[in-house]
Amino acid sequence: xxxxxxxxxxxxxxxxxxxxxxxxxxxxxxxxxxxxxxxxxxxxxxxxxxxxxxxxxxxxxxxxxxxxxxxxxxxxxxxxxxxxxxxxxxxxxxxxxxxxxxxxxxxxxxxxxxxxxxxxxxxxxxxxxxxxxxxxxxxxxxxxxxxxxxxxxxxxxxxxxxxxxxxxxxxxxxxxxxxxxxxxxxxxxxxxxxxxxxxxxxxxxxxxxxxxxxxxxxxxxxxxxxxxxxxxxxxxxxxxxxxxxxxxxxxxxxxxxxxxxxxxxxxxxxxxxxxxxxxxxxxxxxxxxxxxxxxxxxx
Numbered sequence: 001x002x003x004x005x006x007x008x009x010x011x012x013x014x015x016x017x018x019x020x021x022x023x024x025x026x027x028x029x030x031x032x033x034x035x036x037x038x039x040x041x042x043x044x045x046x047x048x049x050x051x052x053x054x055x056x057x058x059x060x061x062x063x064x065x066x067x068x069x070x071x072x073x074x075x076x077x078x079x080x081x082x083x084x085x086x087x088x089x090x091x092x093x094x095x096x097x098x099x100x101x102x103x104x105x106x107x108x109x110x111x112x113x114x115x116x117x118x119x120x121x122x123x124x125x126x127x128x129x130x131x132x133x134x135x136x137x138x139x140x141x142x143x144x145x146x147x148x149x150x151x152x153x154x155x156x157x158x159x160x161x162x163x164x165x166x167x168x169x170x171x172x173x174x175x176x177x178x179x180x181x182x183x184x185x186x187x188x189x190x191x192x193x194x195x196x197x198x199x200x201x202x203x204x205x206x207x208x209x210x211x212x213x214x215x216x217x218x219x220x221x222x223x224x225x226x227x228x229x230x231x232x233x234x235x236x237x238x239x240x241x242x243x244x245x246x247x248x249x250x251x252x253x254x255x256x257x258x259x260x261x262x263x264x265x266x267x268x269x270x271x272x273x274x275x276x277x278x279x280x281x282x283x284x285x286x287x288x289x290x291x292x293x294x295x296x297x298x299x
Contacts, residue, residue: 006073013065014289020059026174028134099147106140161212168209
């Protein structure tokens with residue numbers, strides 16, 4: 001198979017893994033709100049296990065396809081090369097194989113947490129076990145990002161910053177669907193309280209995301225001029241523009257749309273705006289997948 005095809009599969013599988021990871025993070029932080037605060041007359045899908053289970057399986061499938069696609073790209077021998085035993089053994093012992101193994105463990109931890117959702121929510125031990133499994137899952141999945149790509153060659157501090165960047169990104173993007181769903185199932189007081197709480201958290205965490213991302217970008221670029229002169233820098237600029245767009249939408253939600261929720265069309269306008277934010281988030285994940293697969297820093 002052509003290298004372009006393998007690269008396309010690698011990018012798409014990374015996007016699937018990112019989406020599943022973000023969805024798990026969003027559900028871990030926000031999903032269970034709806035079990036307590038949603039309007040009983042308007043039950044929603046987030047109160048069951050179908051959605052979080054689908055997200056875990058999406059992350060698992062994306063991780064598996066990513067591993068075999070990298071094996072196929074290395075073998076350069078068509079689809080059969082992706083399942084060549086000798087090449088698979090080499091890949092399994094590489095950094096890509098190590099990241100794949102850590103991600104499998106992270107997905108299994110998330111799967112265990114999802115299975116505990118079927119247990120009684122009133123059992124304190126079950127709730128603590130669920131929270132611990134979600135936390136372990138997010139930490140392992142975030143750690144896997146430090147094992148491959150450009151950051152794997154940097155210092156422990158920079159790897160820690162990457163983990164912060166990844167977890168906050170997953171929390172933010174993964175929270176968008178639960179927030180959109182909240183517009184449909186929460187009463188006015190519950191929705192306003194949730195949006196305000198999310199805005200307060202985002203004002204701190206998104207700042208950490210931007211600082212960590214900016215520092216890492218400067219470490220990976222050979223010079224400030226490379227931001228405009230290299231393919232990596234230009235792709236990074238596209239990501240920056242998209243991030244500024246999503247920040248503008250988040251500010252619009254906080255300062256304009258949430259205070260107007262009592263208007264007749266307030267909920268519809270907010271839901272449409274969150275949908276647009278989800279589209280931009282998807283574009284950011286696509287650009288990130290390209291940055292870490294197709295283009296790379298020059299230094």
